[in-house]
Amino acid sequence: MPGDDGTPHWRGTLLHIHVAQAASYEMEPLDEATLIAGRGIEGDRYCLGTGTYSKLPAVRDVTLIEIEVLEALARNDPPLQDAPLLIDPGQHRRNLTVRGVPLAHLVGVRFRIGEAVLRGARLSFPCRYLEQLLGRPVYQPLYNRSGINCAIEQGGRIRVGDRIEPL
Amino acid sequence: MTPRLIMKLEVSAVADAAPGVRVLTFRHRLRPTLPKPEPGAHVDLHLPDGRVRQYSLCGDPADATRYTIAVKLEPEGRGGSRWVHQQLQPGAVVPVSAPRNNFRLAEGARQHVLVAGGIGITPIAAMARHLARCGEAFELHYCVRDEASAPLLPELRAACGTRLHLWRSGGDVPSRFDPHRLSPLPQPGTHLYCCGPHRLVDAVLAASAGWPAGSVHVEHFAPLYDAGFVPEAFQLGIASTGATLEVPAGRSALDVLREHGFMHPSSCGIGVCGACECGYRVADGSTVIHRDVAIDDTARVHRMTPCVSRARGRVLLDL
Ligand code: FES
Numbered sequence A: 001m002p003g004d005d006g007t008p009h010w011r012g013t014l015l016h017i018h019v020a021q022a023a024s025y026e027m028e029p030l031d032e033a034t035l036i037a038g039r040g041i042e043g044d045r046y047c048l049g050t051g052t053y054s055k056l057p058a059v060r061d062v063t064l065i066e067i068e069v070l071e072a073l074a075r076n077d078p079p080l081q082d083a084p085l086l087i088d089p090g091q092h093r094r095n096l097t098v099r100g101v102p103l104a105h106l107v108g109v110r111f112r113i114g115e116a117v118l119r120g121a122r123l124s125f126p127c128r129y130l131e132q133l134l135g136r137p138v139y140q141p142l143y144n145r146s147g148i149n150c151a152i153e154q155g156g157r158i159r160v161g162d163r164i165e166p167l
Numbered sequence B: 001m002t003p004r005l006i007m008k009l010e011v012s013a014v015a016d017a018a019p020g021v022r023v024l025t026f027r028h029r030l031r032p033t034l035p036k037p038e039p040g041a042h043v044d045l046h047l048p049d050g051r052v053r054q055y056s057l058c059g060d061p062a063d064a065t066r067y068t069i070a071v072k073l074e075p076e077g078r079g080g081s082r083w084v085h086q087q088l089q090p091g092a093v094v095p096v097s098a099p100r101n102n103f104r105l106a107e108g109a110r111q112h113v114l115v116a117g118g119i120g121i122t123p124i125a126a127m128a129r130h131l132a133r134c135g136e137a138f139e140l141h142y143c144v145r146d147e148a149s150a151p152l153l154p155e156l157r158a159a160c161g162t163r164l165h166l167w168r169s170g171g172d173v174p175s176r177f178d179p180h181r182l183s184p185l186p187q188p189g190t191h192l193y194c195c196g197p198h199r200l201v202d203a204v205l206a207a208s209a210g211w212p213a214g215s216v217h218v219e220h221f222a223p224l225y226d227a228g229f230v231p232e233a234f235q236l237g238i239a240s241t242g243a244t245l246e247v248p249a250g251r252s253a254l255d256v257l258r259e260h261g262f263m264h265p266s267s268c269g270i271g272v273c274g275a276c277e278c279g280y281r282v283a284d285g286s287t288v289i290h291r292d293v294a295i296d297d298t299a300r301v302h303r304m305t306p307c308v309s310r311a312r313g314r315v316l317l318d319l
Helices: A067-074 A128-134 B080-087 B118-133 B153-163 B198-207 B253-259
Strands: A012-019 A028-030 A032-036 A062-066 A096-099 A110-113 A116-123 A148-154 A156-159 A163-166 B006-018 B021-028 B042-046 B052-056 B067-072 B093-097 B111-117 B138-144 B164-168 B190-195 B216-218 B234-238 B244-247 B278-282 B287-289 B310-312 B314-317
Touching: A012 A032, A012 A156, A012 A163, A062 A067, A067 A096, A116 A156, B021 B080, B042 B067, B052 B067, B052 B080, B052 B118, B067 B080, B067 B118, B111 B118, B111 B198, B118 B138, B118 B153, B118 B190, B138 B153, B153 B164, B190 B198, B198 B216, B234 B253, B234 B310, B244 B253, B278 B287
Parallel strands: A062 A096, B111 B138, B111 B190, B138 B164, B190 B216, B234 B314
Antiparallel strands: A012 A028, A012 A096, A032 A156, A062 A148, A110 A116, A110 A163, A116 A148, B006 B021, B006 B093, B021 B067, B042 B052, B042 B093, B234 B244, B278 B314, B287 B310
């Protein structure tokens, strides 16, 4: 979505913040949180090194997913399963649920949330682990739209309702 | 082992149900309901030192607003019950897993015979409440020392009425449960469930040795974490070529496949994503040791994850 001068212009909103203290722990909602550069969200498993994937080299300081995807699943769009799939924002195990942010375009892109600056690292891949934790078939419905892993370039406070903008 | 969600639940009530037996009720701090438990299911309690203890849910399985467990203090035990008795007061917050059920009521059974000894009543109590509510045919044999030491007895009397048979080993007139009163050849569709001390379980198993396969159920807890797992070398057969590869103790099957030029898909490398999942067969005497959390128990019969799972003997991969 480039503007006339070629710079991308979009503006999104941070809807939910969730953290979990360790692998398999239920995600807990926060109104605000502190992002620590190069590490993660204070209190989250990937900041603490207790996540399912903590020992793997890939960057996953913080993970994002679009509310638009969850809304599409709730409409069963595309019709991949028998019925609409209701996943609420605490269940998908991504940290930040956002609206109006084109996540698939953000690999390698820097953007701002609240006081922090993130850089898109790689698109997330759905996993069977999530499917088993939820006890519902979410693997295929989330294929190619399960969000993005980001690096935290500049730490700072973030709050639900914060604006998200490209840099 | 499949992963289960761990929730931080709050202890909402604590009560003594019998000498040395404490009943604890848990609720979610943010949500009105919890994952619905099946009758016979258990949860894991995660202790602060990292140990995990499994307790059967003994409340009404139709009530998803709370989980109830009954914990007997085992002064000589490994410390889980001591921690529960000493530390868990109303308001305490404990990591508790979503329920898992290894002790299911048989579907389509015509008659259920439940046998419980002492604290073994916990999963059986949930089953009895469920059967009573659904109007199913059942009888419950509850073996205790005396009435005063029988946890959950008032609730069970209310739920089961005359279907509850109380057997006492102590007191002035003992009335012990005799497993041989179980019919050696039951009516078709009868299922037997037993939970309690080893002696009782063994006696019930012996007395029901002639029952049809699959009609006798005993509760057993599978070990959850295998920190002491020692990998051993094994052989990997390749179905398409007939080749046999040696997997040394210190390497994964996936590694060995790679080294031999197999471009097998993989992602996490730690048994959680399912990307490396593959069909297999084993010869008699060999077994696969599943160490992932990606494949469920039904699929494990013919699918494995070479990134973490291993074998004893020889396994033939469908590659
Ligand atoms: S590579 Fe993920 S389960 Fe094997």
